[in-house]
Amino acid sequence: xxxxxxxxxxxxxxxxxxxxxxxxxxxxxxxxxxxxxxxxxxxxxxxxxxxxxxxxxxxxxxxxxxxxxxxxxxxxxxxxxxxxxxxxxxxxxxxxxxxxxxxxxxxxxxxxxxxxxxxxxxxxxxxxxxxxxxxxxxxxxx
Numbered sequence: 050x051x052x053x054x055x056x057x058x059x060x061x062x063x064x065x066x067x068x069x070x071x072x073x074x075x076x077x078x079x080x081x082x083x084x085x086x087x088x089x090x091x092x093x094x095x096x097x098x099x100x101x102x103x104x105x106x107x108x109x110x111x112x113x114x115x116x117x118x119x120x121x122x123x124x125x126x127x128x129x130x131x132x133x134x135x136x137x138x139x140x141x142x143x144x145x146x147x148x149x150x151x152x153x154x155x156x157x158x159x160x161x162x163x164x165x166x167x168x169x170x171x172x173x174x175x176x177x178x179x180x181x182x183x184x185x186x187x188x189x190x191x
Contacts, residue, residue, distance in 0.1 A: 107126070129143070129188040133183025149163070
């Protein structure tokens with residue numbers, strides 16, 4: 050095989066580039082599917098403060114408290130957490146997500162999840178809620 054590759058360097062380069070392209074495509078679909086690849090997610094209704102499970106349609110969607118006859122959309126994908134367990138009555142929204150931005154459930158500005166320094170503070174602020182109760186852990190719809 051080594052001798053054949055030495056005699057056919059273009060074929061060897063094609064094999065290497067093909068393998069790199071396949072790896073790049075696989076990585077893209079793995080990273081791009083972080084939210085969209087999931088069938089159901091937790092949403093947070095900003096009017097009621099309630100978490101609910103719905104098909105993943107992105108953010109925002111019409112929440113249970115939004116009027117049925119209007120265009121209002123006040124439910125955002127929520128990063129749900131629990132303190133040691135993910136029992137339905139124990140979980141809470143740590144932060145909300147919308148098009149690459151996050152914010153606290155109580156409100157405040159939407160900040161870029163990747164570049165804004167406030168994003169780390171938003172992600173970790175809710176961990177304090179579990180102090181003395183349990184270890185914070187991410188929860189997902191069943």
